Structure formats: structure tokens, C-alpha cells
Amino acid sequence: CTQIITGEGSRSFGCTSLAERDRWIENLRRTVQPNKDNCERLELALSLWVYEARDLPPRRRLRCHLHLDGTLFARTTAKVAGPDGELFWGELFQLAALPPTHALTLSLCRDDHPGQPVASITVPLAELAAARQPLERWYPLSCPGGGERVPSVRVRGRYREVRVLPIVRYKELAEFITFHYRELCARLEPTIAVRHKEELAGALVRVLQSTGKAKSFLIDLGVAELDRFDDREALIFRENTLATKAIDE
Numbered sequence: 001c002t003q004i005i006t007g008e009g010s011r012s013f014g015c016t017s018l019a020e021r022d023r024w025i026e027n028l029r030r031t032v033q034p035n036k037d038n039c040e041r042l043e044l045a046l047s048l049w050v051y052e053a054r055d056l057p058p059r060r061r062l063r064c065h066l067h068l069d070g071t072l073f074a075r076t077t078a079k080v081a082g083p084d085g086e087l088f089w090g091e092l093f094q095l096a097a098l099p100p101t102h103a104l105t106l107s108l109c110r111d112d113h114p115g116q117p118v119a120s121i122t123v124p125l126a127e128l129a130a131a132r133q134p135l136e137r138w139y140p141l142s143c144p145g146g147g148e149r150v151p152s153v154r155v156r157g158r159y160r161e162v163r164v165l166p167i168v169r170y171k172e173l174a175e176f177i178t179f180h181y182r183e184l185c186a187r188l189e190p191t192i193a194v195r196h197k198e199e200l201a202g203a204l205v206r207v208l209q210s211t212g213k214a215k216s217f218l219i220d221l222g223v224a225e226l227d228r229f230d231d232r233e234a235l236i237f238r239e240n241t242l243a244t245k246a247i248d249e
Contacts, residue, residue: 128159201245
């Protein structure tokens with residue numbers, strides 16, 4: 001579900017998949033800024049897993065609200081905390097094309113009183129940006145009325161600032177990837193860590209989608225995977241390879 005806020009109010013739209021939602025959002029952005037690809041820009045994005053909370057008031061129906069510099073950007077589904085005060089969401093939020101922002105505030109709110117947080121914590125985005133990999137930890141929350149038990153929430157987040165050049169500056173790189181992705185993947189596969197393969201595979205898929213070669217890329221990687229594990233069929237598309245990461249993308 002996506003909410004669009006304008007000066008006249010807000011509207012919520014439901015999509016059948018994340019891919020459909022992302023297409024709608026990208027189309028809306030291009031309507032507002034049709035010349036975006038030809039401009040140098042700074043893209044700000046936050047990826048945040050909201051996993052779980054503990055030591056909550058038992059049997060309360062709660063949501064976790066995500067605010068950036070005081071503005072609500074997302075919220076989890078409402079769930080009831082168990083009798084032991086534990087609650088699990090396991091929800092991922094991908095917030096892209098953000099305005100310049102300094103702080104993330106996580107607020108636990110009752111479903112029937114969303115404007116009155118039960119507990120909250122403010123995290124400087126510089127803390128998430130400084131980590132080279134997604135940062136996961138338990139954050140203790142502050143409660144307005146205090147209490148014996150201090151609630152906490154477990155999240156995993158990454159904040160990125162990426163300077164993007166005009167698309168014409170990437171022409172030679174796109175051509176190289178389009179015509180030499182087999183050799184590139186063969187050389188990089190054994191040298192890069194598993195944690196970097198997902199990001200690289202996603203970037204290659206997006207570049208090759210723009211040049212019309214994504215289908216050929218996936219087929220070639222799949223064939224190479226079959227050849228590599230020909231005598232070990234149980235491992236085909238099960239290991240952390242560029243092929244499996246690209247297919248997942």
C-alpha cells in the first residue's frame with residue numbers, strides 16, 4: 001500500500017506486488033521530474049528491517065511508526081504483543097528518493113491511539129550511514145511515563161548517500177557491461193565476498209534491463225551455474241553465487 005500526500009489531502013493506493021508498487025512510484029517521480037536522468041543529483045535512501053520488540057505492555061495492539069525528521073514515512077502492520085511483552089513484525093521498508101534528512105525516529109503506537117507513542121527512540125542517520133554494511137542492533141526505547149521494564153526494538157538498517165552523474169557519463173560503462181558481462185562475472189565471482197554479490201548482481205540486472213540484455217544475462221549465468229555444478233546437482237542454484245542473486249533480483 002502506498003500513500004500519496006498532496007496539499008489537498010492524501011490518498012492510499014494498493015498494489016498487487018512490490019514490483020508494481022515500485023513501477024508506479026518511479027512513474028510518478030518521472031512525471032514530476034522528467035529530466036532526472038540528465039541531471040547530476042544526490043540520491044538518499046534508507047533500507048530498514050523492523051524485526052521485533054520486547055518488554056512491551058502485554059496484549060496491546062501496536063504498530064511501529066517510522067519518522068524522518070518528524071515526518072511519518074512508513075508504519076508496520078498492527079499486531080498484538082504477547083503476554084510476555086514480545087512482538088514480531090519482520091517487515092522491510094525501502095525508502096528511496098528521500099529529502100535531506102538527519103534523524104530516524106521509531107515510535108511504538110497503539111492502533112487505537114496512533115498520535116500517542118507508547119515508546120520511542122531517535123537514531124541519527126549518520127550512525128547508519130557510517131556502517132559499510134547494514135547495522136543491526138537492539139535499541140532501548142524511552143517511555144513517557146517511565147516504568148520498571150524498558151521496551152526495546154530490534155532493527156537492521158542502512159542509510160546511503162549516492163551521487164549520481166548524468167546518464168550520458170555512464171554510456172561507456174553500460175556498453176562494457178552489455179558486451180562483456182560473462183568475462184566480468186567470471187573474474188569477480190571468486191574474488192568478492194558473499195555480502196557484496198547481492199548488491200553487484202542487482203546492479204548488473206538493472207543496467208542490463210536498461211540495455212535490453214537482462215534476459216540473456218540471466219540465461220547465460222544460469223547455464224554457467226549448471227555447467228559448474230554438473231556433478232553436484234544438489235548445489236545448483238542453492239549456493240551464494242552471482243547467478244542465484246541475479247535470479248532473486
